[in-house]
Amino acid sequence: MAIVELKDVAKRYDSMPGKKGGEHANAVEDFNLITRDGEFVVLVGPSGCGKSTTMRMIAGLEHNTAGEIRINGQDVSAVEPRDRDIAMVFQSYALYPHMSVYHNMAFALELKKTPKDEVKKRVQEAAKILDIEHLLDRKPRALSGGQRQRVALGRALVRQPQVFLMDEPLSNLDARLRVEMRAEITRLHRRLGVTTFYVTHDQTEAMTMGQRIVVMRDGRIQQIDTPYNLYERPLNRFVAGFIGTPSMNFLQADYQGDTLRGEGFSCSLNPHQQAALGDAGQRARCWLGIRPEHLHQADTFTGSGRLEGAVEVIEPLGPVTMAQVRIGETLVTAQLAAHLEVQIGDTLALAFDPDHVHLFDIDSDRTLGLETDPAVSAQATA
Template identity: 50%
Template sequence: MASISIQNVYKNYGALNVLREFSLEIEDGEFVVLVGPSGCGKSTMLKILAGLEPASGGRILIGGRDVTDLAPGDRDIAMVFQNYALYPHLTVRDNIGFGLKMRGIPAAEIRRRVDEAARILAVEHLLDRRPKQLSGGQRQRVALGRAIVREPQAFLMDEPLSNLDAKLRVHMRAEISALHKRIGVTTIYVTHDQIEAMTMADRVVIMKDGLIQQIADPDTLFQKPKNLFVASFIGSPGMNFLSTAPADGAAIKLFGKKVPVNVSADRLKQAHSNGGIVAGIRPEYISTEGGGTEFIVRPSLIESLGSEKYVYFDAGEHTFSGLNDEEARKGLIARLAHSSPLAEGEELKLSFDPARVHLFEGRSGEALN
């Protein structure tokens, strides 16, 4: 187990900048998730960390040791791959023990450690099978076994759950978290799934276009997103964005009402001239209970999930199309824990707490509050 220090690592492919200056201090035993849309540089960062790809510049220290130009095998890390990379010609036992065998560890010791790892992951009964005879979840466990058997300084995981079906993914997610709590090895986990990031991480690093957007624990990320991208990426369904204008004083105009916000009037005016003000309200903070700012809508679509309902409605004059067209077309969503029947096209009174409103500057996307 060790701390990891990534200092100003960047990567270019010719003129293409896939990873800008990336710096991150990871504490011993921490579970850090790198998350972002595809092509954001998260996998590249992991490969550089593993030593499978050279960095164009910067330094990496694992447990205080400079490993920037060390071979992958000399870094004392273990990696779990998206497609598990289990060798089809070897049994599960040989797959798990592969790394130990390559390091010339005596057979008896390998046997003991493989048995131990298999016990932890509950795959003891599968040891003599071959990977093709295993189910997806079992393969996933074997791949984890191959990592833990080495007792490395750190685990690197590259989208390890993306090949599993939805139900198994939830299960394995919890299992990996439990495993991390149990053996406490520093883990760096790459995913494009914000739910995985939110549920598993001690700290989340959100990336976009090779740039770190925000580094924070899941709660902070949800409550205080640093910019529009983070706000839109975290949460499901995503945050509603409304294009708005400042009202008199420290307030904005929304649905024809004056909504007080904790941003100074000057700052709001400045932002308004800088590409406009964007207000963000999470679907779960819109309710039918009244209080705060109330407004009337005509739902265009209502989806029932049993325990809750997603109510879609049109943003009207507040339509914001800054992120992408799809975002603008889907309109706004309210997530209501309402059990009585609602009808599409019928007037519905909704409300939100002004304190829950996020404000962003239109051009830069930076958060104002």
């Protein structure tokens, strides 16, 4: 178990002219994070955001070109991967094809010249936890995807490392198995309490598994926070749009008096939001963000926010129905009751509570009003 500390960590590639492929000059910039002992940290972001590179730098498979990586206070930047006492689960599992499941799991211990009895005991233990005892004699090729995944986890477990790294370990599984393994990994983490980094591009995985989530984009951290805070108080428009499915809707709005207006919608703001817009230098325009689950049919909901447009898409999901409504140039998604009696092409009136509205700066995309939000300012100083 360990505390992992990343301080101003960066990965810069020398831009090689003539080399094919437009590689980002800077894969990771200014990465700062200190984990708690035994924390489950998820790195999430769209592909190419530097989350995998960050994890590989912690593993030592890539060298950080700037900053410090410390594990339990010791700077490991110059330490070889094999001496870092870190176990990694790869997206492709990277099982050794010519070794049995038992040997795959025992291999690291055998390299360390662990006594045979001890190796056997630990492999059996891990196999029992993961329910793969009956597979120990098989070769990886004789296993299904889910079983391989378990073996890959087992190989990491057996070593009892200081830190677990998981690089999109579930992305090769089918949807049902993924949900199953998600819960299993969470359970494992609770049981073992080992500091874990988990990389994914799937915000659902991030939200359900992470104790803390690092949202990244273009090599930079956008926000580090708990799942709840990411959802409720995103720091900018990117995080707001990335977290939550379906994504938050964004509309450009004009601010007049105490009301935000745009083509097809209007919303009177609460005093706190008014202050946010007023404080920040009398902005006349801003982004209005509202989540699909906070939009309701106007005839059943009384909120001062109003929105009206033609329905273009209806997607019944069973428990709820998604409707996409044309507002000016944007399609706004609303999560509505299952029995929606609306046809495509009908005009649909939606209502929402202004308290659920997020406001973003029109130029910088930063969330407005965070400074005056008491819940956030307490965190910012922490």
